[in-house]
Amino acid sequence: MFLDTTVICGAIRKDGVNRKIIQTARLPFLYQPVLSRVCLFEFLRNATDGIGTGERMVKYETWEIHTFLDDFVYPILEHYGDLPVNSVVGRYSIETRIRDNLPIGEVLIELTGLSNEDAEKLAIEQSKEMKEPLKNFDQEDFHVWATAIQQECEYIITTNTRRFPSEIGRIKRIHPVEFYQQLEDYLNS
Numbered sequence: 086m087f088l089d090t091t092v093i094c095g096a097i098r099k100d101g102v103n104r105k106i107i108q109t110a111r112l113p114f115l116y117q118p119v120l121s122r123v124c125l126f127e128f129l130r131n132a133t134d135g136i137g138t139g140e141r142m143v144k145y146e147t148w149e150i151h152t153f154l155d156d157f158v159y160p161i162l163e164h165y166g167d168l169p170v171n172s173v174v175g176r177y178s179i180e181t182r183i184r185d186n187l188p189i190g191e192v193l194i195e196l197t198g199l200s201n202e203d204a205e206k207l208a209i210e211q212s213k214e215m216k217e218p219l220k221n222f223d224q225e226d227f228h229v230w231a232t233a234i235q236q237e238c239e240y241i242i243t244t245n246t247r248r249f250p251s252e253i254g255r256i257k258r259i260h261p262v263e264f265y266q267q268l269e270d271y272l273n274s
Contacts, residue, residue: 086241088106088242091103094131111164121171133147240257241258
């Protein structure tokens with residue numbers, strides 16, 4: 086499960102579903118979390134510059150950010166050891182900009198360095214959205230999909246649904262509330 090920046094930002098804001106998802110990430114029998122360096126840097130930038138909009142925007146002090154990281158994020162990183170992962174592309178990548186008229190699925194196959202066999206599987210599993218030009222999506226979040234493919238994730242947990250594909254191959258975008266409900270259903274069964 087790829088934990089997008091929106092989950093981490095939501096977790097610092099309040100003790101709700103996003104924070105519960107991060108807390109359950111320490112329990113390896115539930116799911117394997119994936120955190121990327123790019124998303125952690127995005128979180129740090131957002132927390133410092135302000136999370137939210139208008140009157141609801143909150144800028145966090147350095148000590149608040151460090152306390153949150155110490156209490157919630159670092160335990161995950163320590164538990165799994167191989168986190169955070171590197172993304173093959175950054176948030177502002179020239180590699181995606183020069184391909185903005187190509188189908189997003191084709192760009193993902195090209196930039197993730199998939200083997201021919203894996204690329205063929207992905208191409209077969211591509212949804213209609215993956216045939217749309219990359220420019221129709223948020224290119225600044227392309228790194229999330231590329232990393233999720235590299236890490237063989239099943240889900241990307243995010244609140245970003247506006248210009249974010251609903252699926253690519255077998256990887257599905259899932260809202261944190263829906264994901265946490267699935268965790269609760271599993272634990273209660």
